[in-house]
Amino acid sequence: MWFFSLFVAFVLIPFLIHLNKTYHVLAFFPKRIRNVNGENVERILPTLPGTTIFGNTFDTLGLDFVQTFKFFRHNAAIMKTSYVTYMGGKTLLNVIDADLAEMIMTNTKLITKGFFYKFIQPALGEGLLISAGEKWFGRRKMLTPAFHFNILMQFQEIFKEESLKFVKQLQNSEGEEIELDKHTQKFSLDVICETALGVKFDECLNGEQYRKNIYVFEESFNKRSQYPYLWNDFVYKTLEEYKYRPALKIVHDFSSDIIKKKRQIFTQEFQSGQTHEEQIYQKKRYAMLDTLLRAEQEGLIDHAGICEEVDTFTFEGFDTASMSLMFCLMNLSLYPEMQQRCYEEILEEINPDLSTLDIAQLNKLKYLDCFFKESMRMYSTVPLVMRTAVEETQLPNGLILPANSSIMLHIFDLHRNPKYFAKPDVFNPDRFLPENSVGRHPYAFVPFSAGQRNCIGQKYTMLEMKTLVVFILKSFKILPAVNPETLQFKSGIIIRTKNDVKAKFIKRPIFGYPSPRVYM
Numbered sequence: 180m181w182f183f184s185l186f187v188a189f190v191l192i193p194f195l196i197h198l199n200k201t202y203h204v205l206a207f208f209p210k211r212i213r214n215v216n217g218e219n220v221e222r223i224l225p226t227l228p229g230t231t232i233f234g235n236t237f238d239t240l241g242l243d244f245v246q247t248f249k250f251f252r253h254n255a256a257i258m259k260t261s262y263v264t265y266m267g268g269k270t271l272l273n274v275i276d277a278d279l280a281e282m283i284m285t286n287t288k289l290i291t292k293g294f295f296y297k298f299i300q301p302a303l304g305e306g307l308l309i310s311a312g313e314k315w316f317g318r319r320k321m322l323t324p325a326f327h328f329n330i331l332m333q334f335q336e337i338f339k340e341e342s343l344k345f346v347k348q349l350q351n352s353e354g355e356e357i358e359l360d361k362h363t364q365k366f367s368l369d370v371i372c373e374t375a376l377g378v379k380f381d382e383c384l385n386g387e388q389y390r391k392n393i394y395v396f397e398e399s400f401n402k403r404s405q406y407p408y409l410w411n412d413f414v415y416k417t418l419e420e421y422k423y424r425p426a427l428k429i430v431h432d433f434s435s436d437i438i439k440k441k442r443q444i445f446t447q448e449f450q451s452g453q454t455h456e457e458q459i460y461q462k463k464r465y466a467m468l469d470t471l472l473r474a475e476q477e478g479l480i481d482h483a484g485i486c487e488e489v490d491t492f493t494f495e496g497f498d499t500a501s502m503s504l505m506f507c508l509m510n511l512s513l514y515p516e517m518q519q520r521c522y523e524e525i526l527e528e529i530n531p532d533l534s535t536l537d538i539a540q541l542n543k544l545k546y547l548d549c550f551f552k553e554s555m556r557m558y559s560t561v562p563l564v565m566r567t568a569v570e571e572t573q574l575p576n577g578l579i580l581p582a583n584s585s586i587m588l589h590i591f592d593l594h595r596n597p598k599y600f601a602k603p604d605v606f607n608p609d610r611f612l613p614e615n616s617v618g619r620h621p622y623a624f625v626p627f628s629a630g631q632r633n634c635i636g637q638k639y640t641m642l643e644m645k646t647l648v649v650f651i652l653k654s655f656k657i658l659p660a661v662n663p664e665t666l667q668f669k670s671g672i673i674i675r676t677k678n679d680v681k682a683k684f685i686k687r688p689i690f691g692y693p694s695p696r697v698y699m
């Protein structure tokens with residue numbers, strides 16, 4: 180016994196203390212972040228004190244989605260700078276500063292997504308959002324032309340048609356308090372379906388089924404990310420996966436069937452000898468799927484690959500736009516003077532006949548652009564993105580990230596960091612006017628992420644959202660029906676609120692009403 184005690188006191192404990200300099204022993208051995216010249220890392224990057232002696236391993240244990248969201252905001256408030264956490268064998272660099280965000284987002288070695296993304300793989304396959312390396316590079320190159328200016332101009336027609344539908348639906352509930360996301364979700368799903376797949380949702384036989392089940396993508400991800408015991412593939416497959424399988428099948432079959440039907444039509448056109456350019460510009464309606472089918476003809480992608488890209492677009496383009504729109508409409512309702520300024524700008528810059536609304540006109544709406552930016556700053560639709568350092572990586576500030584460490588870029592905290600935005604909790608679109616943006620760090624506002632893995636759909640979605648807001652403001656005054664102080668956010672892949680976000684729409688008198696005649 181005395182021998183064992185001596186061994187513990189003079190060998191084991193000194194060994195563990197020594198080991199603890201390189202690994203966080205009690206947090207189950209994640210490797211520590213080092214500094215290139217051996218200086219104390221804490222001066223550049225403090226470690227978040229854990230709630231137990233096991234580092235941060237049990238910090239989020241038992242927290243629900245609302246509490247987890249608050250946990251990260253609390254960390255940002257007390258740390259006031261980027262920080263590191265060690266939990267359950269994982270090293271996590273939490274970024275809330277623009278300098279560090281720039282170092283990560285521009286580092287070509289740090290473009291592999293974080294371990295959380297594998298949780299969404301059963302839903303999306305290895306599409307553009309999740310894939311890495313050569314596969315990602317090839318797909319990004321293949322899909323970039325689908326967002327070319329000339330193609331966005333064609334999509335603009337769909338944005339207008341769907342905006343008009345939205346306005347007509349609002350007429351039925353004029354003056355009532357309505358849940359904004361119910362309407363914005365329908366709009367953005369219809370838009371992405373038509374632009375990605377080239378079909379109208381309402382004309383698809385099982386469109387309604389798809390609409391009901393599309394939420395499975397996010398539900399399955401959220402459940403798994405919330406419970407660490409489900410992080411293990413075997414445990415997840417055994418205990419949980421079967422619950423989501425039927426809904427996933429409905430969603431996957433829907434897009435797969437459309438792809439098959441479209442392939443038949445596309446092959447006929449291809450065999451008739453049309454070039455890609457001719458197909459794009461002569462076709463009545465171009466869809467992103469056409470670009471993928473063209474690549475398939477060239478042997479660059481197969482059916483499974485097309486399915487994963489189409490599902491990725493639908494997922495990425497649907498609720499991101501819907502939530503951003505929801506918050507934008509909420510903010511318009513909350514700040515009537517700013518709403519009036521947006522409305523007056525529309526009257527001044529936009530042709531009264533909205534059937535002519537094009538990209539050039541939308542680009543003149545400078546104040547609306549600031550309004551959108553401010554809305555996306557305060558309510559960052561994608562509050563967090565993650566990367567993995569596949570190999571040991573040295574950053575320009577001297578920090579050395581160990582291989583397999585994870586990086587969490589907290590876009591929400593970056594956007595509310597008082598270092599870059601004075602009074603960050605105050606809604607003020609004027610802060611984005613050119614004269615007020617001088618000197619602001621370019622990585623302080625990154626709602627679409629930045630660098631190589633930025634959002635491929637950002638121009639598309641800004642046009643989509645602005646088109647809808649122009650149509651709405653020309654027809655309605657938006658009145659508030661929610662107190663922003665009471666909003667409770669939930670952590671997740673896309674920001675959500677626990678409470679319903681509502682507003683009222685009151686018809687504007689005659690002037691500025693969009694002419695339905697043009698679309699009949």
Ligand code: HEM
Pocket residue numbers: 292307308309319491492495496497499500503560561564565626627628631632633634635636637639640
């Ligand atoms: C307001 C709307 C949107 C927001 C806030 C948004 C935000 C983002 C962010 C933050 C990322 C980086 C994700 C990461 O690194 O994990 C991203 C990536 C992506 N987004 Fe968007 N997005 C929006 C709309 C769209 C739309 C409409 C589409 C498609 C039509 C789209 C397609 C994608 C794709 C495919 C990626 C992955 C790009 C890559 O890794 O190469 N997004 N988006």
